[in-house]
Amino acid sequence: MSSKETQIVTLPEFSISRFLTFCLTKKVKIVFIVLISTLLGLIIALTTPDEFTSNTILLPETSSGTEFSSIKGLAGLAGINLAEDSDGGINPEIYPQILNSTPFTTSLLKQVFYFQDLGDSITLYDFFTEHQKTSLFSKIIQLPMSVLKAIKGESEQLIIHAESDFVSLNKSQIEAIEELKSRIMMSVDINTGLITISCKMQDPLVVAEVTKFTLNYVSEYVKSYYTQKELVNLDFIRERHAEARKEFEAAQVALASFRDSNRLFGRESARVEEQRLQAEFDIKYNVYNNLTQQLEESKIAVQKKNPVYTILEPIKIPLEAAEPQRLVILIFSFVFGVFLSVGIYLISFIYGMDKKL
Template identity: 35%
Template sequence: MTNEINNNQVSEDEIDLIALAKTIWKGRKLIIITVLIFMAIGVAVALLSPKEYSSSTTMVPQLSNNSSKMGGLSSLAAMAGFNLGDLNKSSGELSPYIYPQIVQSVPFQLELMNASYTFSAVDHPVSFYEYYTQHYTPGFLASLKKYTIGLPFVILSAIKGEDQTSGKTLETNDYIYLTKEQEEVRKILANGVTLETNDKDGYVTLSVRSNEAKLSAQIAQKAQMLLQKYITTFKIEKASAQLKFIEERYADNKKEFEAAQAALADFRDKNKNVTSARARTQEERLQSDYQLAFDVYSQLAQQLEQARIQVKEDTPVFSIIKPVTVPLEDNGSGLMTLLIWTFLGGVIAIGWIFGKEFLTSIKEKWNSEEAR
C-alpha cells in the first residue's frame, strides 16, 4: 500500500513538472520577445551609462610607543574579558575609527572640492566645484532621470526661485552655511570618496570613484594628503599650543636677559676703578638681575627644546603600503549589465506566463462554481 502511495506521489510530481514545461513551451514566443527586448535595453544601458573608475591607497598609521603598548595591553585585556578602551583614549592618540568621520566632514570635503584638478573636458586645471557648476554636462540617462522622475522637483525649484548662482561659503565660529549648488556638488564628491578601516591588520584604505581615470587618482592623492594634514593637526594641537606659548615667553625673556646683560656690562665699563660700597651694591643688584634673567632664560630654552621634541613625537607617521595609481579599467561591466537585463527579462516573461495561467485556472473554477 505504501509503495502505491509513493508511486502515485512520484507520478503526480512528474505530471506537474511536465505541465510546467508545457506551459513554458507554449509561451516560448513571449519569452523570446521579452528577453530580446530586455537585452536591447541592457545594451543601451551599458552604452549610455557613464564610466566609473576607482583609485585607492592603503595607509598604516604609526602610533606612538605608549599607544602601541597600550594597544597590546588592550588586546590582552580583551582576551581576558576586560575593556581598556577608555585608557587607550586617554593616551592622546586619535583613533583610526575617527578617520571616516574626518573624510565625511564638511570642512574636509569643502577643501577637497575647492582644490584644482585636471579634467579631460577643460584645457586648464579647475576646482571640482567649478567643473560641476560651469563645465559638466550630464549624460543621457542623468538628463532623462532629471526630466522624468525628477521633473516635479525641478518645477518646484523654479517656482521657489532658489538662488543657485552664489558659490560663496559663509563660515562663522558656530556654523558653516552652504549654498544649494555647493551642497549638491559636495554630495557628489562625498558619494565618491570612502575610507575603510581594518582593525585586525591595522591599516586604512581610502578609495575614490570618478568618471575619469586620472581624476580619480588626483582626488585620491589630494584626499590622502588632506587626511594626513587633518590628523596631524588634531594630534599635535595641544603640543603646538604649548610650543607657541613657550616661544612667546622665550622671546620676551630673551629681551629681558639681553637688557640685564647690557645694563651690567655698561655699569662695569663705567665703574672700573670705583671701589665704593654704593657702587659694589649697585653692581651686585645688577648681577642678581642678570643671574635671575639668565636662569629664567635658560629654563625657557630647555622647555622650548622639549616642546619642539614633543611636537615631533606627537606628529603621526603614515606608511603608504599601496600608493595611488591611475586605474586602467572602469568598474562597470557591459557584459554583466547585459546578463542582468537578460535574466530580468526571462524572469518577467516566465512570471507573466505562470501568472496568466494561474488567473485562468481561478477563473475556470469560479465559473464552474457558479454553474453549480
C-alpha cells in the same frame, strides 16, 4: 433522511512539458521581451559614464605603549572595543566621520582640478553641478527636479562665513556634498589598525588627486588632534623665550656698558651698582637658559606626539574604468528578460488552467 452526494473536484496537474509547449507557442513574444530587456541593458551600459577608482592603505603609528596595545588586542578578541588609546587618541571608528564632516567636504569642493575631458581646470563643486556625466535613465529621472531647480533659480555660490562658526549652504550645495560623500569612503580595520581610503571619480587623474588631498587632510587633522596641547605649550614657551632673550641681552649690554664707563673709578657706589647689574644679569641668564631647555623639551614632546603614517599601498592613477561593468549589465538584462517573460507566461499558463475548472 435525504442523502447528500459529495462532488470531488480534482485540480489539473501542473505539467512542465505542457508549460514548455505553451511557451513555444509564445516564443515570438518571449523573444521580443528578452530583446527589449537586453536592449535596455545595452543602453544603460553604453550611456553610463566611466568611473575610475583610486585607493591607498596606510598604517598609523602613534606613541601608544605596547602594553596597552596588547591589552587592546586581547580586548578586541573578546569582543570588547576600547575606544581610546593610552594617550587619549582618536577612536578608529571615528576616522570615517572626518570625511563626512562639513569642513572637509566644503574644503574639497573648493579645490581646483584639471579635467581631461573638459580641457580646463575647475572646482569640484562646479564639476558636480555643471559638468558631471549621468546615464540616460538618470537624466530622465532627474528631469523634473532640474525643471523645478531652474524655475526656483537657486544660488550656486558656495557661501561660507569665515568670521563665524556657521556655514550657509543652499540645496544645490548640499546635493553636491552628498554626491561627494558617496564617492569617498574610508574604512578602518579595528584589529590591524589599517586605514583604507578609496575615491571614485569620472577622471583618472582627478580621482588620484582627490585621494591624495583626502589622505593629506586626514593626516593633518589627526596630527593636529594629537599635538594640539603640546603646540599650545610650545607657542607659549617660544613667546616667553623670545622675551627672556631680549631681557637677557639688555641686561648683558647694561652690565658691559657700566663696566666700561666705570673701569677707572673705585667708588663704593659704583661697586654696589655693578653687583646689582651682575645679579640682574644672572637672573635673566638663568631664566633664559631655563626657557631654552624647556623650548627644546617642548619641541621633542611635539615630535613624540606627532603620529607617523606608513603607506602600505601608494596612490596610483587608474588605467581602466572600474565602472560600469558593461558585460555584467548585458548578462543581467538578458537573464532578467528571460525570467520576466517566463514569469509572465507562467502566470498566464496557471490562470488558463484555473479557467478550466
